[in-house]
Amino acid sequence: MRFRSRPLTRGLVWLLALGWLAVTLLPIAFMLVTSLKSQQDMFSGSLWAWPERFDWSHYLSVLRGGYAGYLRNSLLVVSASVLLIVATSTMAAYALARLRFRFNHALIGLIVAAMVVPLHVTLVPVYLMTRNLGLYDTLFALIGPYVATSLPVSIVILTEFMRQIPRELEEAAEIDGSGPFTIFRQIFLPLSGPGIATVAIYNGIHLWTEFIFAYVLTSSPGMRTLPLALWDYQGEFSSNIPAMLAVATLTSLPLLAAYAVGQERIVKGMMAGVLKG
Structure with a gap:
């Protein structure tokens, strides 16, 4: 019965996978x-x-318009x-995973708590801060919030990954006279490659x-992102839906390519800590 159930289970798994696909x-x-239809169609x-x-024609119109900008x-x-996310999160993760200092666990708890803060709660203070700093309607206005909102999950991923690196390697480097920065640069950075790739691709x-x-933070057409x-292609009383979907298609192509190339690294990076544990 056990051997008979295996083909049935495998077939069910394939059926569910094809349905999800x-x-x-x-x-x-x-x-x-x-996106390939005319407005009339x-x-x-x-x-x-x-x-x-x-x-x-919709793709030609998009490419000839402001899409390049x-x-x-x-x-x-x-x-x-x-x-910035990778540079900051790797250093923070190394400190939280390996360095002993007061309030280490409390700081990790605060970082985890920051992951559950709703994004929309921060819009008003971020907008006011951006206006006060004179960064409104510039590309620099986006970099700060992007980094700040992405750091908690990135630090958590890399902290758990670095905790799985054998401590014997760190102790051997300390015997040779290496300091924390040298150990981080020569041991933890190379061995954390899958985790760093996961953080970079995910973000x-x-x-x-x-x-x-x-x-919220930009207004002029020259500062808009994709x-x-x-x-x-959206007017006050009408919308060019095929052209809008042409924009969406062109915007999605880099994402699909990045995910196709990096999906294996993402899965390995996410599962590395579990498998080593």
Whole structure:
């Protein structure tokens, strides 16, 4: 009976996986197909109908418009934010995981508590702080909130990862006369590569589609990031839905590529602490 149940269990797992794949791909297929419809096909036919002909004019209009500027802004903001997140979270995680000081556990508790603070609660104070600093409607206005809101989960991930690094390596380095900074640079940074890659990819994907801070802290078209590019095709009384979905498709392509390349690293980084434990 046990051998007979294995093919049945495997078939059920495959069936559930294929069902989940269909649920995941359906919105992507709808977005892609609708972006290739004309405005007339969009409103005259069925919502799920196949377009009579592929209309690439929406993509040409998007690429000839301000999309390049939005893409540049997103690349600059996300790259700078991810670099700061990785640099800050690795040093903080090393201190929390290995260095002994007072209030170590209390500080970790505060960082974990910061993960459950609703993002919208911080909008008003962040907006007022940005105005007072003279950073409103600049790309620098986004980097600070992006780094601050991403640090708690990044520090928690890397702290748990660094705790699993054998302490014997650290003790051997101390016998050789290495200080904390040398140990961090020569031992913990190389061995924490999977965890650092996880933090970088996770935050990069999350910040690429961030909307609420970009909406509140910027106003001019020259400072908009990709999630705000949809405004160019939304009027007061009508919206160019195929063009908006063309923008969404172009915006999603880097995410899909990044996830396809880095999904294995994300899973390994998330599971590293559990497997070593």
